[in-house]
Ligand SMILES: Nc1ncnc2c1ncn2[C@@H]1O[C@H](COP(=O)(O)OP(=O)(O)O)[C@@H](O)[C@H]1O
């Protein structure tokens with residue numbers, strides 16, 4: 001008896017050792033990219049591109065290839081920027097639009113998420129409004145400005161309506177395609193553990209759909225921002241406060257070409273900055289934590 | 296064999312005569328090409344604490360049968376009873392959730408079972424210890440090797456605390472050495488708990504290496520063709536002479552089953 005016992009123990013320890021060896025050999029090493037490499041590969045190329053654009057712009061102006069009334073000098077745009085900064089209006093204008101855009105986006109998030117979930121999970125709802133929802137994505141949101149003005153007049157409600165109509169379909173559709181791409185294996189694994197119904201939705205479907213959902217959010221933000229600018233340009237009114245869209249429209253009214261360029265650049269930069277500061281890191285974090293991002 | 300009885304006696308399910316009872320189960324799928332009968336009148340009991348392997352050629356309906364026992368699908372005819380509640384199921388792919396760490400995957404199973412929050416972490420650590428992955432609690436699924444993933448999946452299945460563990464070719468995608476190690480682990484864990492295991496495989500040696508009883512399924516439709524009781528004492532090795540001998544006998548029958556299909 002004793003001898004078989006020791007034999008078994010030896011065999012067991014043997015197994016543990018073998019297993020430890022296998023685990024060590026198989027271990028996947030996760031390496032973080034050093035900062036220098038990030039700078040070199042991610043920051044340098046766009047910096048060069050921007051510098052090139054500025055250089056070409058300056059050359060076009062200095063060599064008088066274009067007329068000053070058609071293309072302002074970079075320095076004129078820069079002066080406009082400095083002026084706004086000194087007057088203290090720059091941050092105010094940017095904030096007016098950004099706060100509006102983000103508030104509208106959050107509202108779109110609150111509506112688009114349950115809507116997307118409903119479309120994804122309830123067959124009847126999907127058949128009923130699924131096609132409309134994806135069709136709405138191809139409708140330019142500027143088309144909603146006239147009806148929104150007629151419904152609400154020139155106020156924030158009008159702006160938010162336009163943002164919602166632009167962003168909600170993107171967010172909802174992102175969630176729908178995220179849910180559609182959840183591997184059936186996960187659903188079955190969840191069901192065998194008792195994750196059915198709402199529990200299944202919460203513990204399995206939603207986290208599994210997160211990458212698609214985030215892609216939808218990213219697009220939703222782009223749509224929010226675009227819709228807001230359309231609304232601000234078309235429906236400018238002193239009651240609404242000065243946002244970037246109004247800045248652009250004011251530039252046109254005053255035939256202030258540098259001002260128009262400045263406004264366009266600001267709109268572009270803010271749109272990109274929000275994406276780079278909020279959505280891209282979020283998306284990368286999610287993908288990386290799941291091993292879906294190689295870099 | 297004696298260990299089996301001891302287990303059944305000390306378990307909480309002493310009164311139960313079976314961990315699973317599959318009675319006259321048939322399953323057909325209807326598709327565009329008509330109705331296909333996949334399982335035909337399959338009857339099988341798994342005793343408490345018993346380790347049964349179901350052996351059959353690819354496509355004979357093994358996964359279909361396990362899905363039925365797991366309650367993921369309903370039989371066309373017949374009935375399936377699992378008195379110990381919902382069985383745990385392990386797949387060929389690990390099916391771990393990539394958005395959770397190894398430990399949190401296990402904790403999710405605990406949570407869905409209703410284990411109190413404060414007890415989940417220690418229990419998850421204990422289960423990881425059981426599959427000898429003590430340090431893997433915070434590891435992401437993609438950071439683990441194939442064999443480690445299947446061990447975490449086993450720990451997650453054990454976390455459900457079911458009396459019946461269903462395994463659908465869980466080691467088929469692993470290399471031979473890793474598979475061998477996991478056979479040893481599974482046998483050890485089965486001996487340490489009073490778990491009943493219904494293990495599906497197309498690998499004859501694996502079936503004989505693990506099981507107390509091997510059930511051979513025929514193909515198209517799947518029927519119970521023959522059964523063997525494996526009297527070889529554990530711990531066995533897949534290379535053992537008596538394992539090889541019985542495997543040879545069973546392989547002959549399996550080949551016979553497959554050959555029948557080439558004749559018409
Ligand atoms: N959901 C399904 N619908 C239609 N046919 C199916 C379905 N699931 C399995 N089958 C068919 O049943 C047969 C047995 O499949 P399966 O149980 O996966 O076999 P095994 O696991 O033994 O390899 C196969 O011919 C397969 O095509």
Ligand SMILES: [Mg+2]
Pocket residue numbers: 357358359463464
């Ligand atoms: Mg199968």
